[in-house]
Amino acid sequence: xxxxxxxxxxCTIYIREVRRFLRIWPQTLLPPAITMGLYFVIFGNVIGSxxxxxxxxDYMTFVVPGLVMMSVVTxxxxxxxxxxxxxxxxxxxxxxxxxxxxNWIILTGYIAGGVTRGLMTxxxxxxxxxxxxDLQVFHLGITLLxxxxxxxxxxxxxxxxALFAKSFDDVSIIPTFVLTPLTYLGGxxxxxxxxxxxxxxxxxxxxxxxxxxxxxxxxxGYSGVVDLxxxxxxxxxxxxxxxxxxxxxxxxxxxxxx
Amino acid sequence: xxxxxxxxxxxxxxxxxxxxxxGIDLTVAPGDFFALLGPNGAGKSTTIGIISSLVNxxxxxxxxxxxxxxxxxxxxxxxxGVVPQEFNFNQFEKVEDVVITQAGYYGIPGKEARKRSExxxxxxxxxxxxxxxxxxxxxxxxxxxxxxxxxxHEPRLLILDxxxxxxxxxLRRSLWDFVQQINEAGTTVILTTHxxxxxxxxxxxIAIINEGDIVxxxxxxELLLKLDRESFFLDVKQSxxxxxxxxxxxxxxxxxxxxxVEVNKTQGLNGLFRQLSDCDMDVVSMRNKSNRLEELFxxxxxx
Numbered sequence: 001x002x003x004x005x006x007x008x009x010x011c012t013i014y015i016r017e018v019r020r021f022l023r024i025w026p027q028t029l030l031p032p033a034i035t036m037g038l039y040f041v042i043f044g045n046v047i048g049s050x051x052x053x054x055x056x057x058d059y060m061t062f063v064v065p066g067l068v069m070m071s072v073v074t075x076x077x078x079x080x081x082x083x084x085x086x087x088x089x090x091x092x093x094x095x096x097x098x099x100x101x102x103n104w105i106i107l108t109g110y111i112a113g114g115v116t117r118g119l120m121t122x123x124x125x126x127x128x129x130x131x132x133x134d135l136q137v138f139h140l141g142i143t144l145l146x147x148x149x150x151x152x153x154x155x156x157x158x159x160x161x162a163l164f165a166k167s168f169d170d171v172s173i174i175p176t177f178v179l180t181p182l183t184y185l186g187g188x189x190x191x192x193x194x195x196x197x198x199x200x201x202x203x204x205x206x207x208x209x210x211x212x213x214x215x216x217x218x219x220x221g222y223s224g225v226v227d228l229x230x231x232x233x234x235x236x237x238x239x240x241x242x243x244x245x246x247x248x249x250x251x252x253x254x255x256x257x258x
Numbered sequence: 259x260x261x262x263x264x265x266x267x268x269x270x271x272x273x274x275x276x277x278x279x280x281g282i283d284l285t286v287a288p289g290d291f292f293a294l295l296g297p298n299g300a301g302k303s304t305t306i307g308i309i310s311s312l313v314n315x316x317x318x319x320x321x322x323x324x325x326x327x328x329x330x331x332x333x334x335x336x337x338x339g340v341v342p343q344e345f346n347f348n349q350f351e352k353v354e355d356v357v358i359t360q361a362g363y364y365g366i367p368g369k370e371a372r373k374r375s376e377x378x379x380x381x382x383x384x385x386x387x388x389x390x391x392x393x394x395x396x397x398x399x400x401x402x403x404x405x406x407x408x409x410x411h412e413p414r415l416l417i418l419d420x421x422x423x424x425x426x427x428x429l430r431r432s433l434w435d436f437v438q439q440i441n442e443a444g445t446t447v448i449l450t451t452h453x454x455x456x457x458x459x460x461x462x463x464i465a466i467i468n469e470g471d472i473v474x475x476x477x478x479x480e481l482l483l484k485l486d487r488e489s490f491f492l493d494v495k496q497s498x499x500x501x502x503x504x505x506x507x508x509x510x511x512x513x514x515x516x517x518x519v520e521v522n523k524t525q526g527l528n529g530l531f532r533q534l535s536d537c538d539m540d541v542v543s544m545r546n547k548s549n550r551l552e553e554l555f556x557x558x559x560x561x
Contacts, residue, residue, distance in 0.1 A: 001332055001365050002365070004365065005365020006365065008362055008365045008366070008367060009362060009363050009365055011362070012359055012362025012363060013362075013363075016359055076409050087348070090346070090348060090349060091342075091344060091346035092346055092348040094312055094342065094360070095345045095347065095348075095407070096363060097311055097312055098310045098335065098338070098340050098361070099335060099363035100331075100332040100333075100335040100364060101363050102332070132322075158339055253314055257311070257312060257313060257314050258272060258273075258314070
C-alpha cells in the first residue's frame, strides 16, 4: 500500500481505538480520576501535612508527578492489552490480518491509541491536582518527552502482553503482580535518596524509577538520584527494543496465526 | 489473465503434529464459481486460512491473481475478500462502522467508504440497520454484514466459508441470488458449504478434499456423470398393491402411494412408467432420494 493508504489505515485503527476508550469512559477515564482524587485527598490533607517536605518540596507537590506517571503507566498498558486481547478473543483481529495493512501500521495504530489514553488520564490527573497544589512546569520539553516515552513503553508492553495472553486473566496478571509493585517502589511516593544504601541500589534496577524521576525533573526541577541522560537513554532503548520485539512477534503471528 | 487462485504442493502440519494438508494442488479460473467441499476436518478451513493469511503454511505456493502470498502479500490481499464461518466482527460496533472500518484497512478514503457502505448495505438489506450495534442483529443479518464487509474493497476473489450455515431458507435463497449476481459481474467465488444441493446448483467447478488431499477436482458436470446409480421416489395416485412387481426394475413399495426405485444411468425410467401406466397407475410426482452430489461426496470421503 502507498503512503496515503497506509495513513488512512493508521487513522482507522487509531480513531477506532480512541473511540473505544471514549465510549466506555466510565471504565477507562473515570477510575483513574477517582483513584488519584483519593490519593490527593489522603496525601494532601490527611497524611501529607504531617510528612513535611521531600526533596525540598512539600509532600503534596512532590507526589503529584509520581501519581501522574502512575496513571500513565497503568492506562497505556491497559488500553492496548485489553483492546487487542478482546479483538483476539472476538476474532475481530482477523479483519486486520486478512487486510493488506502492514504489521507496523497495526502496531503503531494500537500503540498510538494506548499513548493517547495514557496522556488523557495524565491531563485529568494534572487538572485534579490543581485543586490541591500550585503546579509548576520546570522544563516543558523534558516533561513531555518523559511522559510520551513512558506511555509508548507501556503501551508496547501491553501489546506484547496481549499477544501472549490466552485468557482475560493473563491480561491482568502483569499489571497486578509486576506493574503495580514496580510503580509503588519506583519513587512515586518517596525519594529513593531517603532509602538505606541497599534498597537505594536495588531501586536502580527498577525502570519505572527513571521515568518517574525524569518526569518529576521536568515538572519540579528535581530528579533525586537519577541522572537524566541515563534515564532518557534507558527509556529510548527500551522503546526501541519493545517495538522491535512487538513487530517481530506480529510478523511471526505469535498468538494470532496457527 | 492469471488464474484467480493457484495452489501448488501446499502442506500444513500443525504444532501438535497433525498433518492438515498433504501437498494439495488447486487452480481456480477467473470468473469461476468454485465449490471446495469436504467433511469436517478435511482441510478446507486450513486451506482458506492459508489463502487469507490467518494460518501459516508449512510449505508450498499460493498465488492470488498471479500475486504470490510470500513475496507480494499486500497485492494478493487486495484481490481477496473472505467471509469466514464464524462471526468475526466487533460485536460492539455499529453495522455501518464495521463496514467503513474495514474499508479503512484497505486505504479507502472516508467519502468513498461511506458510498460503498451504503451500496452494499442496501443490496444486502441492512441499510435500515446501519446504526444498530452489530451484536443486536439476527444470525442471518450478521452473515449478510460479513458479506458486505468482505465486498467493501471490491475484491476479485471472494471466499465464502459456510455462508448459509444456520440461515433460514428464504434468506439462503436471497443470499445465493446476491452471490450469483456478484459472480455474473465478474467476481470469482469459492464456496464451501454442507448444503451440497447448493453447490450442485450454483458451482461450475468443484474440488473435494479429504484427509488433507484433493480427491477430486473437475467440473460439476463431469463429476455428476460419474454417478452410475440414482434412486427416486415416485408418488402414485392410486393405491399400489403389496405384491406389485415391475420387470427390469428394483422397486420397493414404501407405502400404499409411494415407490422407491433405483436405476443405473443407462437404464432410464420410461419402462417403469409404461408398466405403471399399464396397471392404470398415475405418477403424480417424482423426486431424488438424495442429492446427486451428496451420493458422490459420501462415496469419495468415506473412511
